[in-house]
Amino acid sequence: MRVLGIAGSPRRGGNTDLLLAEVMKGAASRGAKVKTIILSRLNIAPCQHCDSCLKTGRCKVKDDMQKVYDELERADRIVLASPLHFMGVTAQTKAMIDRCQALWVRKYVLKQPPLGSKRERKGLFISVGARKVANLFEPALATVKSLFRTLDVTYSGELVFPGVDEKGAIAKNPDALKQAFLAGQGLVE
Numbered sequence: 001m002r003v004l005g006i007a008g009s010p011r012r013g014g015n016t017d018l019l020l021a022e023v024m025k026g027a028a029s030r031g032a033k034v035k036t037i038i039l040s041r042l043n044i045a046p047c048q049h050c051d052s053c054l055k056t057g058r059c060k061v062k063d064d065m066q067k068v069y070d071e072l073e074r075a076d077r078i079v080l081a082s083p084l085h086f087m088g089v090t091a092q093t094k095a096m097i098d099r100c101q102a103l104w105v106r107k108y109v110l111k112q113p114p115l116g117s118k119r120e121r122k123g124l125f126i127s128v129g130a131r132k133v134a135n136l137f138e139p140a141l142a143t144v145k146s147l148f149r150t151l152d153v154t155y156s157g158e159l160v161f162p163g164v165d166e167k168g169a170i171a172k173n174p175d176a177l178k179q180a181f182l183a184g185q186g187l188v189e
């Protein structure tokens with residue numbers, strides 16, 4: 001079982017990074033092969049809506065997103081981690097999501113499996129936000145659920161924490177880290 005972690009925060013070692021690391025530890029403790037990619041270290045251009053993917057189901061832009069497509073295809077489980085930035089996912093995460101338009105084309109236009117081989121895949125979303133208001137994560141959740149649906153990845157839930165702002169503040173909430181570890185175990189069982 002391969003678990004792909006996608007770190008969407010530009011803040012290295014920040015709150016979503018810490019949560020993602022625990023999820024991956026939990027998955028590894030159950031024997032999964034885990035790999036984390038860090039979007040802020042990759043060069044992923046935003047989608048230009050050039051429509052060249054419409055005929056091929058492939059993006060013609062040859063940047064680091066090509067490696068991400070390969071990783072997505074190989075993964076059995078996908079853990080997407082992004083803090084809230086202006087109520088949505090980070091720009092790094094959104095650029096990666098928008099480039100999945102080529103996979104949307106595979107599914108809805110070319111009637112192909114979006115990630116190549118058809119098998120059961122599951123996805124988990126991790127997020128934090130500074131504010132403490134009702135429905136804080138709804139806009140980001142809508143985006144992430146849309147991504148997973150497009151990829152034929154079953155949405156297996158989210159782990160979201162409001163009121164978390166300073167770098168590393170989530171570590172003061174050991175229960176959150178524990179929940180993340182257990183979520184990682186649960187994801188591969």
Ligand SMILES: Cc1cc2nc3c(=O)[nH]c(=O)nc-3n(C[C@H](O)[C@H](O)[C@H](O)COP(=O)(O)O)c2cc1C
Binds near residue numbers: 009013088132136
């Ligand atoms: C550009 C930017 C926009 C943000 N927008 C929001 C927001 O809309 N809602 C919110 O609750 N927190 C917002 N935050 C706060 C972050 O979500 C918060 O600091 C979070 O803990 C960062 O997680 P990280 O350490 O994983 O990067 C924003 C932070 C930045 C830098």
